[in-house]
Amino acid sequence: MTMAYLAQPDQQQTLEWLHGGLFTILLDSQATEGRLSVGRFDIPKGEAPPFHVHTREDEVFLLLKGEALVWVGDERHELSEGGIVYLPRNIPHGYRITSDRADLLLMATPAGIEEMFRHAGRDITTPRPDGFEITKEKLAEAAALRGNLIIGPPR
Template sequence: MKRKQFLLAPIAALPAIALGKTETHTSRTKLPFIVQAGNNRSGVPMMKFMGIHPNDVVVSRKDTDNALSAFLFTGYGNVGTPLHVHFNQDEFFTVIEGKYRFVCGEVDAELNAGDTIFLPRNIPHQWLQLSENGKLIYTVNPAGELEDFFQEANNLKEPTQEEIDKLALKHGMKHLGPPLSR
């Protein structure tokens, strides 16, 4: 009898699973929205620790129940990211203006306006702006905590590299090396 009960228990649970309550989210934005140039969803400038390079949140993780977030980066001069890895997020970048060099795993490529690159999670990557002016739009999927990383980094007065690295790790990514050079 015990064997029969053991075998029938999963079958008996199927109706409950099929009719089970599905989770509903209330934070997802239900209406379209527009983010005007120079503004962002958070209401505060991002990435001030990198100097004059705005990194605006144009679609917040709060808008999508953490499904994705999108950022608009505007760079001036020779700027880029350190070699880093995201543990739980994929990224894709589209170059809007300028020229960039992306390195992701074995791929080392120069991208121009209109080009897009996909960077899978858990593969170390970095990029460098090669032109005097540049603009990227990029998404992180799922959104994770990149937005929180930028906001917390902004709150640091004059952060050291060690503080930024520690903050990155707290938010699901790890800095592995210095930025690219020309």
């Protein structure tokens, strides 16, 4: 049975992510019957994930605030506040935040990408372990869980 889902902020999970950024899972697989994942990044200048490919999901980024560089294949684009990017699966891509901070909305279909973030990130409601870090190895392991391939360093 399909049903609507509503989650107030205190029901959403926030994870510590790369470079001290935060990723909040707004909608996950369970909430959308596997159809859609939605998350929101609060990320500092310079944050850049490795150049990568999603093999299972299409992805959309909406830059709510801030500025970024986005690489799609070999093409480099500037993304300004309010800009949106559609990334079909199997297209290599990456980004780098160029403003002091960015507020970035991520949508992926089908759902499931949130498991990558949960695997490598840290729920901020739990005590932070000494020396917590998302290593290259941990990130690659998390990406592989979702069929994502890291194909190069950050751009």
